[in-house]
Amino acid sequence: MTLVSGWGRFPVVDSDVLRPRSFEAVGEAVVTGSVARGNGRAYGDAGIGAVRTIGMTGFDRVRSFDPATGRIRLEAGVLLSDLIDTFGPRGFLPFVVPGTRFVSVGGAIAADVHGKNHHCEGGFGRYVDSILLRTGQGETIEVSREQNSDAFFATVGGMGLTGIILEATMRLRTVETGWIRERVISASDLDVAMRALDAGDAATYSVAWIDCAARGRDLGRSLIYLGEHAGTDELADGAAAFPVGKNPGLAVPVDLPSMTLNRYSIRAFNELYYRMGARRAGGDHVVSLYPYFFPLDSIADWNRIYGRRGFLQHQCVIPEQGARAVLGEILDRVTRRGDASFLAVLKKLGQGDGILSFPLPGYTLALDFPVKGDILNFLDEIDRLVVAAGGRLYLAKDARQSRATFEAGYPALQRFNAIRKSLDPTGHIRSKLSQRLFDEV
Amino acid sequence: MTSRKTVLVLGGSSDIGRAAARAFAKAGYDVGLAGRDVAALEPDAADLRARYNIEVGLSKFDVLDTASFDGFVGGLPALPDVVISIVGLLGVQENAENDLAHATTIMRTNYEGPSLILGLFAEKFLARGSGTLVGVSSVAGDRGRASNYVYGSAKAGFSAFLSGLRARASRGGVHVVTVKPGFVRTKMTEGMKLIGPLTVEAAVVGDAILAAVEKKTDVVYVSGKWRLVMLIIKTLPEVVFKKLKF
Numbered sequence: 042m043t044l045v046s047g048w049g050r051f052p053v054v055d056s057d058v059l060r061p062r063s064f065e066a067v068g069e070a071v072v073t074g075s076v077a078r079g080n081g082r083a084y085g086d087a088g089i090g091a092v093r094t095i096g097m098t099g100f101d102r103v104r105s106f107d108p109a110t111g112r113i114r115l116e117a118g119v120l121l122s123d124l125i126d127t128f129g130p131r132g133f134l135p136f137v138v139p140g141t142r143f144v145s146v147g148g149a150i151a152a153d154v155h156g157k158n159h160h161c162e163g164g165f166g167r168y169v170d171s172i173l174l175r176t177g178q179g180e181t182i183e184v185s186r187e188q189n190s191d192a193f194f195a196t197v198g199g200m201g202l203t204g205i206i207l208e209a210t211m212r213l214r215t216v217e218t219g220w221i222r223e224r225v226i227s228a229s230d231l232d233v234a235m236r237a238l239d240a241g242d243a244a245t246y247s248v249a250w251i252d253c254a255a256r257g258r259d260l261g262r263s264l265i266y267l268g269e270h271a272g273t274d275e276l277a278d279g280a281a282a283f284p285v286g287k288n289p290g291l292a293v294p295v296d297l298p299s300m301t302l303n304r305y306s307i308r309a310f311n312e313l314y315y316r317m318g319a320r321r322a323g324g325d326h327v328v329s330l331y332p333y334f335f336p337l338d339s340i341a342d343w344n345r346i347y348g349r350r351g352f353l354q355h356q357c358v359i360p361e362q363g364a365r366a367v368l369g370e371i372l373d374r375v376t377r378r379g380d381a382s383f384l385a386v387l388k389k390l391g392q393g394d395g396i397l398s399f400p401l402p403g404y405t406l407a408l409d410f411p412v413k414g415d416i417l418n419f420l421d422e423i424d425r426l427v428v429a430a431g432g433r434l435y436l437a438k439d440a441r442q443s444r445a446t447f448e449a450g451y452p453a454l455q456r457f458n459a460i461r462k463s464l465d466p467t468g469h470i471r472s473k474l475s476q477r478l479f480d481e482v
Numbered sequence: 483m484t485s486r487k488t489v490l491v492l493g494g495s496s497d498i499g500r501a502a503a504r505a506f507a508k509a510g511y512d513v514g515l516a517g518r519d520v521a522a523l524e525p526d527a528a529d530l531r532a533r534y535n536i537e538v539g540l541s542k543f544d545v546l547d548t549a550s551f552d553g554f555v556g557g558l559p560a561l562p563d564v565v566i567s568i569v570g571l572l573g574v575q576e577n578a579e580n581d582l583a584h585a586t587t588i589m590r591t592n593y594e595g596p597s598l599i600l601g602l603f604a605e606k607f608l609a610r611g612s613g614t615l616v617g618v619s620s621v622a623g624d625r626g627r628a629s630n631y632v633y634g635s636a637k638a639g640f641s642a643f644l645s646g647l648r649a650r651a652s653r654g655g656v657h658v659v660t661v662k663p664g665f666v667r668t669k670m671t672e673g674m675k676l677i678g679p680l681t682v683e684a685a686v687v688g689d690a691i692l693a694a695v696e697k698k699t700d701v702v703y704v705s706g707k708w709r710l711v712m713l714i715i716k717t718l719p720e721v722v723f724k725k726l727k728f
Contacts, residue, residue, distance in 0.1 A: 104529070128533075
């Protein structure tokens with residue numbers, strides 16, 4: 042057994058980790074209580090098998106690519122960073138990228154990850170045409186919108202619980218360049234920020250970073266980042282059409298003492314970040330896709346800044362109707378506490394595609410908290426606000442929500458469970474997350 | 483074949499072989515992959531074609547079948563610009579201590595075969611007056627250690643062969659690179675306890691091989707830390723060294 046955790050490094054649990062090298066070996070590796078793990082970027086316990094964790098990053102081959110259509114067939118362990126570095130210079134990018142490029146294709150499907158364009162272009166699963174799935178009962182089947190469609194829509198956003206994703210066929214978008222035309226808007230409070238996001242609905246990419254140091258009248262003070270793919274005519278003279286994605290230069294070499302992050306350092310960071318961003322507000326400028334989409338990827342192992350005990354990310358989505366009041370209440374409580382967060386991110390989402398996909402039309406708010414003190418109780422209180430507003434939490438980030446919160450947030454759960462049961466009647470596929478939230482006890 | 487440069491990777495299905503093939507393909511080379519099981523190379527060939535829109539050829543190569551080497555070299559569609567030997571076998575030291583057949587296989591796979599095939603290519607390259615040969619040896623060859631001296635001695639022989647070949651071939655316009663990767667996360671080292679800061683991913687080795695070929699480096703320690711570690715290990719007096727169990 043090995044101690045395993047997600048990106049948040051909480052919880053840390055025992056699981057038997059195997060890295061099979063062939064699809065046959067994947068089948069042989071599946072025992073009761075197994076789940077696939079991609080690059081380990083799910084924050085909580087989604088990528089940890091109840092008994093066995095099957096590491097899939099060795100499956101990193103592209104099977105075929107058609108430049109005429111942008112259609113690509115690949116193994117589930119290919120990382121989006123690899124896809125971007127390889128196909129970006131050829132003029133192709135994934136339609137949807139989350140906040141880190143170091144996720145596997147299999148993981149991106151399982152979490153139906155969203156990006157800064159979810160409000161207008163949907164999630165990762167929307168661009169997946171079919172999936173080769175090794176079900177819990179041992180069959181290997183191709184699932185798509187036309188064929189085994191129930192299994193397809195359960196697998197997109199299904200947190201790996203329908204089986205092991207082996208391969209997928211998806212579409213890439215064509216781009217002229219790897220640069221983004223960015224516009225930064227500074228918003229003095231939450232109302233202004235939400236209006237700016239609404240006004241940014243027409244933008245392909247939009248996201249707001251909230252200054253958690255701002256309280257009271259300034260609550261929700263934000264920088265809104267809108268973005269469009271830049272054309273070759275917009276680039277500076279001599280700039281390459283595709284920028285180089287550097288591997289992380291900085292690294293956090295050790296676990297920082299948990300007191301490194303305190304209310305004063307977080308306040309100072311937020312204040313500084315806001316002022317620097319606000320200076321850029323106004324006109325358009327062109328930035329590399331790497332800092333635009335993946336600002337934290339430039340620091341390797343940034344999860345270590347929260348110290349040995351790890352951290353929690355709380356990401357909820359609140360339906361559009363009544364979102365303003367609930368988001369204001371959550372932010373007010375969080376800013377009064379003072380220990381969140383480097384990353385308070387607000388963005389609009391559209392309809393999700395999979396049965397258990399996280400997105401619904403509304404606003405999603407993501408907050409980081411170090412694991413200490415009464416944080417679990419505090420987040421339970423926040424969850425009550427989310428549930429009362431008809432919202433839900435993102436399973437890819439979750440390490441601690443209650444069954445009641447989960448069941449209230451995902452009304453399609455029964456349908457999902459029925460499909461899961463048909464693919465895996467004896468319960469081979471189980472993660473720590475499914476034990477906590479799904480499985481009969 | 484196109485007019486692009488070509489690289490031949492011997493041991494193409496190994497993790498370092500795959501990584502090297504990708505690094506060269508990305509840099510615009512057409513790639514030949516050679517290994518014992520040609521069918522097993524096909525997914526990697528498809529991967530390289532799909533990613534980099536290059537030509538990929540496959541050929542059968544068994545490092546223990548030295549009698550086939552002449553035919554292998556003669557049967558290639560064209561003489562490549564770069565040949566990389568990644569073939570190797572770690573084996574099991576304890577078994578090799580009693581099982582002569584196993585010890586022989588380790589020695590032949592790590593020394594005899596790679597040296598002979600690169601030597602053969604060296605003659606062709608010298609006749610042409612150009613080309614680069616890359617041998618992936620090991621830090622284990624820098625000094626024989628109690629825990630893996632059968633493997634280490636074979637790698638030491640290979641390193642010595644490459645060193646001598648380099649000295650001779652450099653006068654004929656042919657460059658020879660010796661690569662000593664240290665710990666790499668691969669199929670070969672799976673399950674071994676590796677020291678985190680001294681361990682690299684296969685992709686890093688692939689990129690290092692490409693860089694060494696382009697910059698005509700002689701000896702590459704993929705991680706600079708290994709050069710220091712091996713310097714210390716090499717300079718320990720024998721009276722001290724023989725008491726160490728590693």
